[in-house]
Every structure is written in structure tokens, then in C-alpha cells.
Amino acid sequence: MIKQWKFPGGVVLDGHKQLADISEPTLPPELTYPLLQRSDYYVEPVVKPGQRVLKGEVIANSQNPLATPVHAASSGVITAIASRLIAHPSGLSDTCIIIQTDGLDTVCPGNPCPNYQLETPAELRHKTALAGIVGLGGAAFPTAVKLKNRLPTHTLIINGAECEPYISCDISLIQANAQQIIQGALIMQYILQAERCIIAIENTMPVAHQALLSAASEVDIQIITVPAIYPTGGEKQLIEVLTGVKIPAKALPADHGLVCQNVGTAYAVYQAICLGLPLTDRIITLTGKGIKYPKNIRARIGTPIKHLVELCGGYTPDVQRLIMGGSMMGIALSTDDIAVIKATNCVLAMTSSELSVNQAAMPCIRCGDCATVCPAELLPQQLYWHSRSKQFEQCQDYQLFNCIECGCCDIVCPSQIPLVQNFRAAKGELTNKEKQAAQAILAKKRHQNQKQRRGKEEQEKLGKAEKRQAMIDKMKSAATNRKTV
Amino acid sequence: MLFLCLLFAVLGLGLGYAARYLKVQGDPLVEQIDALLPQTQCGQCKYPGCRPYAQAVASGEADINQCPPGGEEGVAALANLLGITTKPLNTDFGQPSPPAVAYIIEQDCIGCIKCIPPCPVDAILGASKQMHTVITAECTGCELCVAPCPVDCIIMLPLEHNPSQWQWAANND
Numbered sequence A: 001m002i003k004q005w006k007f008p009g010g011v012v013l014d015g016h017k018q019l020a021d022i023s024e025p026t027l028p029p030e031l032t033y034p035l036l037q038r039s040d041y042y043v044e045p046v047v048k049p050g051q052r053v054l055k056g057e058v059i060a061n062s063q064n065p066l067a068t069p070v071h072a073a074s075s076g077v078i079t080a081i082a083s084r085l086i087a088h089p090s091g092l093s094d095t096c097i098i099i100q101t102d103g104l105d106t107v108c109p110g111n112p113c114p115n116y117q118l119e120t121p122a123e124l125r126h127k128t129a130l131a132g133i134v135g136l137g138g139a140a141f142p143t144a145v146k147l148k149n150r151l152p153t154h155t156l157i158i159n160g161a162e163c164e165p166y167i168s169c170d171i172s173l174i175q176a177n178a179q180q181i182i183q184g185a186l187i188m189q190y191i192l193q194a195e196r197c198i199i200a201i202e203n204t205m206p207v208a209h210q211a212l213l214s215a216a217s218e219v220d221i222q223i224i225t226v227p228a229i230y231p232t233g234g235e236k237q238l239i240e241v242l243t244g245v246k247i248p249a250k251a252l253p254a255d256h257g258l259v260c261q262n263v264g265t266a267y268a269v270y271q272a273i274c275l276g277l278p279l280t281d282r283i284i285t286l287t288g289k290g291i292k293y294p295k296n297i298r299a300r301i302g303t304p305i306k307h308l309v310e311l312c313g314g315y316t317p318d319v320q321r322l323i324m325g326g327s328m329m330g331i332a333l334s335t336d337d338i339a340v341i342k343a344t345n346c347v348l349a350m351t352s353s354e355l356s357v358n359q360a361a362m363p364c365i366r367c368g369d370c371a372t373v374c375p376a377e378l379l380p381q382q383l384y385w386h387s388r389s390k391q392f393e394q395c396q397d398y399q400l401f402n403c404i405e406c407g408c409c410d411i412v413c414p415s416q417i418p419l420v421q422n423f424r425a426a427k428g429e430l431t432n433k434e435k436q437a438a439q440a441i442l443a444k445k446r447h448q449n450q451k452q453r454r455g456k457e458e459q460e461k462l463g464k465a466e467k468r469q470a471m472i473d474k475m476k477s478a479a480t481n482r483k484t485v
Numbered sequence B: 001m002l003f004l005c006l007l008f009a010v011l012g013l014g015l016g017y018a019a020r021y022l023k024v025q026g027d028p029l030v031e032q033i034d035a036l037l038p039q040t041q042c043g044q045c046k047y048p049g050c051r052p053y054a055q056a057v058a059s060g061e062a063d064i065n066q067c068p069p070g071g072e073e074g075v076a077a078l079a080n081l082l083g084i085t086t087k088p089l090n091t092d093f094g095q096p097s098p099p100a101v102a103y104i105i106e107q108d109c110i111g112c113i114k115c116i117p118p119c120p121v122d123a124i125l126g127a128s129k130q131m132h133t134v135i136t137a138e139c140t141g142c143e144l145c146v147a148p149c150p151v152d153c154i155i156m157l158p159l160e161h162n163p164s165q166w167q168w169a170a171n172n173d
Helices: A121-130 A169-192 A206-215 A235-243 A263-274 A305-311 A369-373 A380-388 A392-397 A408-412 A419-484 B002-021 B028-036 B050-058 B071-082
Strands: A030-034 A058-061 A076-085 A093-101 A155-160 A196-202 A222-226 A258-262 A281-287 A295-300 A319-324 A331-333 A346-351 B100-104 B154-158
Touching: A030 A076, A058 A093, A121 A169, A121 A263, A155 A169, A155 A235, A155 A263, A169 A196, A169 A206, A169 A258, A169 A263, A169 A281, A196 A206, A196 A235, A206 A222, A222 A235, A235 A258, A258 A263, A263 A281, A281 A305, A295 A305, A305 A346, A369 A380, A369 A408, A380 A392, A380 A419, A392 A419, A408 A419, B028 B050, B028 B071
Parallel strands: A155 A196, A155 A258, A196 A222, A281 A346
Antiparallel strands: A030 A093, A076 A093, A281 A295, A319 A331, A319 A346, B100 B154
16 A cells, blocks of 8 residues: 545545446537637648648647647548537637538548657657647646656656546546556656656546456556545646645646646547547546437547437437536536537536526625635635625736636535536636736837837937038128128 | 044045935936827827927926826826826816727828928938828827828828727626
């Protein structure tokens, strides 16, 4: 038994996990790819409407390493580059590339590498970047950037602790593809040159645990079970549980020689390196009482949610709300006519009986339960008062930006106050203010430069006029002199 | 006695030195007021830019509620800085409007360069008899270029609202 630690706060939740096998979906008639990636990074389309593309072909790319290339998930024709609703909390539309599939699913030949040890870590990392791999745990941070260690990495942690209720895509992937996940983990360990590799899963998942143990029997990878407390699967929380290292809010695990990757990411890395396949599909859990037959589907990225729901037998009559992600951190969607993205781990259709908040928010009674469960050791109550009265600077003093938006405070609040939503809004206000301040400084500088330049021009003009006047005076006096002579 | 004399002499020299070399350039209050202004340089306050207005406020010549782009929030910030009670925005100087940027309808532009000198931040690009355009990222939305245009080809567009700029709204019902 390896020593384990405990992270502060957290809640024990009902898992609601239906461990179904992974089913293969039918080909959707249309695939949609938004150009907006995580936060505010956009990719540029490299295809034109009318162009034919093959499965695995790059359709959008970027010079910025924080934006990863997008690959077509099936062969077909680009019908449009137009505005569509995207999977984003704003519910707004943005530019998307739309592919009409041709049903042939012709694959663009890749570049498989059966023995990764013949290549250098840098080459392999470059390959993961070209394959468009991002963290598949939900944050969708580019994997190649995370695999670039500025400091030597001692431990690679593969995160299989899928702590959020309802989501079971990682667990089903472990049960189906444990061998490949181990391979992916070994490749990443080789890229990072890490001494140790740990795969962590929750102790409520014995089948997956067994699958990993038998797959890793001949390699030097530790399989560790961790208690199922939400949010154990949070990167910093998992690191604390496994190593006892508390990563400060503003630091990265990499600063402490640790790198954490999701099991889905490990599988994608295996596919990219060993099979030469870019990231074009991922496992998505379709669940909730609002879905007739909950399933885990190996879905093509870009598939409309509608198409996947149809594969699950459609909705039940009392479906109430559609959520992308889990019940704790997911975002509500207004319609199912939205395509899944690389970050989509779950599509949750909830009935009113399942929704945790069934009443309007009541006043805060200052019970302090939120502070006890906060894994970031914040004081949600104080943050709430300050954000409510728009004292955003005070929020910052109470470390608002350390909030990981896990939703523990929301779930324990007896008054059902939407705390996280308030904190997100406060973060938005502060970010906007910062942007405005930067804009003001820029405008001020440009205005000052203009004034200086115009002053200089004026002076030059005056100087020239004076010279001219002097010249005229001189000529005049010369003329009068001549006359007098 | 002698010791005290020496001490005072040293302190006096120190003070003299400080007065001479640590002198604050300009009026720090003007700087502080200027930092709170939105820097649109729009002149709606009837002063030729944000800094002149800051100087006028510092000297007591202008009131604190003459800046429409700053809005009520801006007035409150100035009142807080100056230690006086806040007051409503004086709408004689204009109404606060949502953030916007100037946009030149390019097929209508005749290339007269009349809009270029009024721009306080050099955000309009163009030359005589060439089509002009506004650098959106630099535009402060001051609207000073709109009136001089002889063909009315400059319009103010509200800032584009795309998902990357979207922020969560609070829910305090």
C-alpha cells in the first residue's frame, strides 16, 4: 500500500455511472468544426468550400502552439465556412467549417511508427502536436505544450479518476483499451523522460482496476486506486492525493516536476504515434434519465449531438435540460443541434427529478458549509457577498481567481445559491476591467505620441517660415542698398 | 550643543537634497485623475482630451461628472479619489453609450483624408485619393472622425460580440 494524502474539502457524490460498453456510431451526414478553441484561440481554415477532404486531413491550423490543428473525422466535401451555434456557455454562434460526409470514410494515409523508442522525444512531441491532441479530460489544453518540460519531470500521472457524476467515458475506455492506454502512458513517459509513471483510478471501479493491472503486468507503471471524493480528478487535487505535493494556485504541476494527463489523452497519443492517426474521435458518455438508452459512444468529433442522441433511442418524454459535461461543471446547451468538440466528455439529458436545484435561490444564512467543502481553500461566502455588491477588488483579495469552479459549494448550499455562477461573473468583470485598462493605456500612449509628433511638425514649420522670412528681409535690404547706391 | 548643531546641519542638508533631487515632476493629482479617465480623447467634456480635463478637475475648474464614456462608475471613482460625494453624470455633456468602434464604408470613401487629423490615436489608415480604413484594435470610439467626413461614410458599430469575449452574467434573483 502506497501512502496517500488528502486534499482539503470535497464532497462524496452519487456516481450515477452506467458502465456501458463502447458502441460505434453510424456516420453522421454532416460534421461541424468551430474555429474557436479553448478560451480565445482561433484556428485558421486551410480548406475552401467545395474542396474534398479525406478522413484525418487537416482542415484548420494555427501558428500558435496553444491552438491545435483540426482534422476532418470523415471524408467528404466542405460545404461551407459559416456561422453555427457552438458548444460554448455563451450559447452564441461562431464561424465553423462544415463537412458533408460522402459515406466512403476514405482515410488520409498516416505515418505510423511501431517502435517509438527509435525516435527522439522532441520528434514524438511534435507528432502529438500535429495530431491535434488536447487534454481529453475536459479542459482541452494542448498536450504537446504540456509534454514540453522546462524543468525535469520526475512523475507522470495518468488521470483515470473520473470523479464527476454521470461521466463514464474514461472508465469505459480503460475497460476496453487498457493495453493501448498503457502504451500511450509509456510514450508520454519517454517524451518527458520521467522516472515514474502512475495511473490513478477511483476505488469504486474494480473492473477497470483489474483491466489496468493485467495490462501493466510487464511494465513499470504503478496502478493506484484513490478514494472517490469529488473533485479527486482535478489535476491539483489528484497530485496532492498521490504525492502530498500541494501545487500553489498560481504555479503549474510542471514547476514541481509533475505532469498529469488524462487516460483518453494517453489513448490518443498511442493512436497518433503507433498508428499515425490524428485525433478525430473520442469516447462520449450520453446519459441521464432524459436519454432512453444511455451509452458510451466512440463519436467522431464534429458530430451533432442530435445524431448521437438518436443512436441512444432519443429522449424520454420528461427530459428537462441538456448539458455538455457532467452535472457539476457542465454547461447548459440551448439545443441539440450543436456539434461535439474535443472537450466534450459527456452529454447529459436531465429530467426535473434529477436536477439538483429545484427552487429559486434563498438568502445566505452564513452556515459556512461552502468553506468546508471548498477544495481550493477559499471562503465562498465572503466571495459571494463581495461579488454580489460588485466589490470585485475585494473578491480578488479573497483569491477569486483560485476558484476551480468545481461546484462543491453550490451542491452543499442549503439556500441553493448559484455561487459558482456568481464567481464566474465576477471573474468576467475583473477580466473585462483589465482589458479596458490595457486599452486605455494604449490609447493614452498613442495620443501622447501624436501630440508630440504634431508639436514637432509645428515647430519645424515655424522654423522654416522664420528662415524664409529672414531670407526675404535680407534680399529686401540688399535691394534697397542697391537702390541707394 | 555642538552635537545638536551638527545633527541639525546634517538633517538640513538632507532635506535640501531631498527637496532638490526627489522633486515630483508634474502634479501627482492630475496623473491620478488621468489614470481613472477612459482615455477615449473624445472631447465631450469640452476639453481637448483626457489629460486637459484631468488638469481642469484638479484645479477645480471643471466638475467630476463631465465624462460620458466613463459613465456613473467613472464619476464615482473620481469622487472616491478626491474624497467628495459622488453625483450623477451631467448629461449636458452627452449620454454614455455602449462601446463602439468607427467603421469606414470602403466603397463610399473618396480618400479626402479629412477624417485622419481629428483621430486622437492615429487609428485611421489612409492617404490622399486612397481608400481609408480604421484599425479597430486602436479605435477608442470617440466619434471625432464621423462629423468631418463629407460623404458620411463613417459609421459607429457596436463592438462585435463573439463567444471569445463573452463573460458569465451574475444571477442574484
